[in-house]
Amino acid sequence: MDDLARSFSSAFQTIKITLCYDGTPFVGWQRQANGVSVQGLLEDALGRFAGEPIPVIGAGRTDAGVHALGQVASARVPDRPDLDVVLPRALNAMLPEEVRVLRVEVLPAGFNARYAAREKTYRYRIVNSDLMPPFERFYAWHVTGPLDPDLMRSSASALVGTHDFAAFQGAGSGVATTRRAITRSSLEARVALPGAGPGSCLLEYEVTGDGFLRHMVRTIVGTLVEIGSGRWAPDRMMRVLESRDRRQAGPTAPAHGLFLVSVQY
Amino acid sequence: MDDLARSFSSAFQTIKITLCYDGTPFVGWQRQANGVSVQGLLEDALGRFAGEPIPVIGAGRTDAGVHALGQVASARVPDRPDLDVVLPRALNAMLPEEVRVLRVEVLPAGFNARYAAREKTYRYRIVNSDLMPPFERFYAWHVTGPLDPDLMRSSASALVGTHDFAAFQGAGSGVATTRRAITRSSLEARVALPGAGPGSCLLEYEVTGDGFLRHMVRTIVGTLVEIGSGRWAPDRMMRVLESRDRRQAGPTAPAHGLFLVSVQY
Numbered sequence: 001m002d003d004l005a006r007s008f009s010s011a012f013q014t015i016k017i018t019l020c021y022d023g024t025p026f027v028g029w030q031r032q033a034n035g036v037s038v039q040g041l042l043e044d045a046l047g048r049f050a051g052e053p054i055p056v057i058g059a060g061r062t063d064a065g066v067h068a069l070g071q072v073a074s075a076r077v078p079d080r081p082d083l084d085v086v087l088p089r090a091l092n093a094m095l096p097e098e099v100r101v102l103r104v105e106v107l108p109a110g111f112n113a114r115y116a117a118r119e120k121t122y123r124y125r126i127v128n129s130d131l132m133p134p135f136e137r138f139y140a141w142h143v144t145g146p147l148d149p150d151l152m153r154s155s156a157s158a159l160v161g162t163h164d165f166a167a168f169q170g171a172g173s174g175v176a177t178t179r180r181a182i183t184r185s186s187l188e189a190r191v192a193l194p195g196a197g198p199g200s201c202l203l204e205y206e207v208t209g210d211g212f213l214r215h216m217v218r219t220i221v222g223t224l225v226e227i228g229s230g231r232w233a234p235d236r237m238m239r240v241l242e243s244r245d246r247r248q249a250g251p252t253a254p255a256h257g258l259f260l261v262s263v264q265y
Numbered sequence: 266m267d268d269l270a271r272s273f274s275s276a277f278q279t280i281k282i283t284l285c286y287d288g289t290p291f292v293g294w295q296r297q298a299n300g301v302s303v304q305g306l307l308e309d310a311l312g313r314f315a316g317e318p319i320p321v322i323g324a325g326r327t328d329a330g331v332h333a334l335g336q337v338a339s340a341r342v343p344d345r346p347d348l349d350v351v352l353p354r355a356l357n358a359m360l361p362e363e364v365r366v367l368r369v370e371v372l373p374a375g376f377n378a379r380y381a382a383r384e385k386t387y388r389y390r391i392v393n394s395d396l397m398p399p400f401e402r403f404y405a406w407h408v409t410g411p412l413d414p415d416l417m418r419s420s421a422s423a424l425v426g427t428h429d430f431a432a433f434q435g436a437g438s439g440v441a442t443t444r445r446a447i448t449r450s451s452l453e454a455r456v457a458l459p460g461a462g463p464g465s466c467l468l469e470y471e472v473t474g475d476g477f478l479r480h481m482v483r484t485i486v487g488t489l490v491e492i493g494s495g496r497w498a499p500d501r502m503m504r505v506l507e508s509r510d511r512r513q514a515g516p517t518a519p520a521h522g523l524f525l526v527s528v529q530y
């Protein structure tokens with residue numbers, strides 16, 4: 001059966017899979033020639049369940065080391081009763097413990113996790129302290145030297161709206177447009193992290209938008225840290241945005257602080 | 266110089282080192298013939314700093330996989346100015362990122378981290394959910410099936426006081442007395458853990474006492490879970506305690522849920 005025929009066969013169901021993963025050991029979401037990918041693991045597990053190859057489509061391609069609390073994938077699988085109950089158990093039994101399927105929903109044919117996504121929410125975690133707590137080493141960026149959360153917060157909120165984010169786009173992506181609508185861009189600071197010494201602070205940046213360019217969240221965060229450290233003036237964020245020039249923005253923050261929190265449909 | 270002479274030489278200072286570590290990759294606190302121990306790493310780093318072997322004494326021997334937020338160690342090191350500032354930086358530069366020295370204090374000669382300890386506080390973390398969030402897999406015990414936190418809480422509080430804890434002692438320890446004074450034994454429950462699915466709960470058991478027998482906290486937790494699951498009656502905790510018989514207590518909870526939180530002097 002070819003792909004098109006299979007897509008509309010009544011012997012198949014379209015499913016939406018919500019999953020979380022610790023990105024530390026993976027080459028990222030996307031299947032690659034070398035290394036273990038989350039997509040590859042999920043496709044292999046679905047293939048074993050179905051007895052035939054099952055391609056999956058992810059809502060967002062997370063890079064190596066990036067985590068997900070609520071990644072979403074879609075697939076077409078052979079129809080069986082109670083897929084929403086049977087499939088999460090079967091998949092979790094086959095997947096390594098770094099990946100957990102939270103939910104499987106049966107949706108109308110044609111649902112595509114990537115194209116149907118209305119908005120995505122990402123979180124970026126920064127530990128601002130002299131010492132990096134060992135428990136955070138794979139889940140936050142360690143920034144030493146004081147950061148001013150208020151300066152970062154106002155710069156973050158300036159990004160809300162529809163803008164051309166070309167200045168925050170990593171090299172090597174060929175998207176048609178670099179305009180994106182950001183509906184939320186906020187920063188929370190929590191003090192006194194266990195194991196981080198006195199004066200430590202956990203900064204959590206959350207951003208929601210209709211789409212994100214390659215490395216966009218990490219480049220926003222890299223710019224926020226430049227501003228929070230006082231090295232750059234607070235109005236620099238808007239000037240970077242207006243420049244549409246990647247060289248004006250801050251460094252790309254490391255992947256392991258980033259979490260794909262949820263995908264809205 | 267022999268050990269005794271060195272202990273009282275004015276060319277040496279007695280230091281108290283407070284450190285945290287992720288116990289996942291280690292064979293435990295104590296130096297062993299095979300595998301990497303926290304004590305071994307700390308002694309090696311101190312030895313490189315001092316230019317001679319420096320033995321350290323830990324307040325508590327944590328088992329393989331057990332973590333510490335505030336382990337304490339004592340040592341005698343060659344006198345140098347500003348040890349409290351210089352030494353944490355030097356040690357953290359030499360230690361792997363799984364171990365961080367939080368603080369170094371210079372104390373009067375004769376301070377011994379083990380014998381001077383007045384009380385210790387341990388925390389044990391349980392994730393009660395269908396799914397184990399990947400981010401918790403090295404830092405909590407995953408218990409499926411419902412647990413009643415109220416039953417566990419009242420059983421936990423029944424342990425406060427001075428009792429013979431022989432029933433909670435793991436095999437292979439030869440201590441002089443199995444009486445210990447517990448000043449705090451409490452349980453907190455937090456609902457809705459990210460990535461653990463609906464109905465998930467994080468249970469944190471905290472216990473403070475003047476000393477702990479081998480596997481004592483983990484055996485208390487194993488017993489609490491039997492009670493919380495409804496398999497054992499709530500009064501079982503006191504009957505186990507009174508029996509002084511290890512076979513009456515619950516299973517030893519896994520090491521990776523346990524944290525040495527602090528040592529009081």
